[in-house]
Amino acid sequence: MNCVQFQEIVHDLARDAGLDQPARRDALAHADSCPRCDELLSESQTLTAALRSLAAKDGALGASERVEEALIGAFRQQHSAAAHSNRPWQWGLASVAGLAALVLLSVLVLRHPVVSPPTHGNGASATPSGAAVAPESAASSQQPDASVESAANANSNFSDADTEYASAFVALPFNGETAPVGDEVVVRESLSPAALANLGLPVSEANAGENVLADFVVDEDGTPRAVRLVE
């Protein structure tokens, strides 16, 4: 090994890194025989020792606890935000379910058309759908699957003089459930004020002395499901 070759590896030799044993042995042999290279090695070893002292002195240094606290806060915030950003799929799922329910409801309504209520006479019966009732004349001619449009056309045959006004159907609470359980009919009855009161319907001074017309949704087993008042 000559001096140029030695100077190329002197720092590796001083750091005791990056040299295999034969190269190290050759380098040390050259330093023993060359005072200038020996001095270079000595300087480099001094530098290595000084750098290691510096590393050891600063070895306990680290970031303050404030940094750790800030980072943990940021970590929690990041994952909290990530949890929130994962929720849209849940909302999407709920929206799809709601839409499906709406479509199902629409299909049911179309299968059992909703018609406005003008009817004639007592004891009229029709095929109801939930809280709606078909007029007597229409009920006798419509099939259960008839459309709303055809029912509306049927209604257009009534004159203004024939128009009736009815309240919305009110579920009768003592029957447990209000949902239809099979084929139902609407039965019109004339009720006395006492009967009205027994059903829990309001009796005013105006109707206290006379009977009132009422439509009952009656299940196929005869159980009344809902009632409405008709004028």
Add this chain to the structure above:
Amino acid sequence: MDWLSGHSEDDLVRQMLAGDEGAFVRVYRRWQAPIYRFALRMSGNRSIAEDVTQEVFMSLIRDGGRFDPALGSLSGYLFGIARNHVRKRYDRDRFLVPFVENPIADVHSNGHNSRNGNGVHPSIVVAPIDLGRGETIAMVRDAVLSLPGHYREVVVLCDLQEMSYEEAALVLECAVGTVRSRLHRARTLLTEKLSELQSPESKAAAGGMRQ
């Protein structure tokens, strides 16, 4: 590697990314001090070192998914981020104060730089780290800080952080041979600088001893 408790670094990072705060704390506590010291030795400023440390782990929180164990160790990944942040600070500060191209040439025999009194980039104030252990350590610290950035980082990584050439090459994104040659040049500069920083009394004493 007992800090991993039987897990791989990849597992730990994956747990952390899944929201496991304990995994994040373990990673942080294992690597915050080396990252902080790297940034401190590169900048000479504790405030910058804390900022860089925080930014490194914020990057891990936000973009930890980019860590690929096939490309290198977690420490290499973190030191690489730290290095980029330190360089960003330099780039930003360079608009305010001209960068010292050859700080060693500006060093006076009393060990102080004509620009800011400690041989460090003028935009950086050296924190008053405890100098009680000896003048030599303080001189070495100042000498390291006065090196040009690409020499300083190899000294910090290889000599102060005790990384192998291969690990340093991954952090610095260069060839192992480049690390080796830069370190050789950096140490030569440091030796010259420390020789300059020696007080006249100690030089005289050394001369007297030879005689």
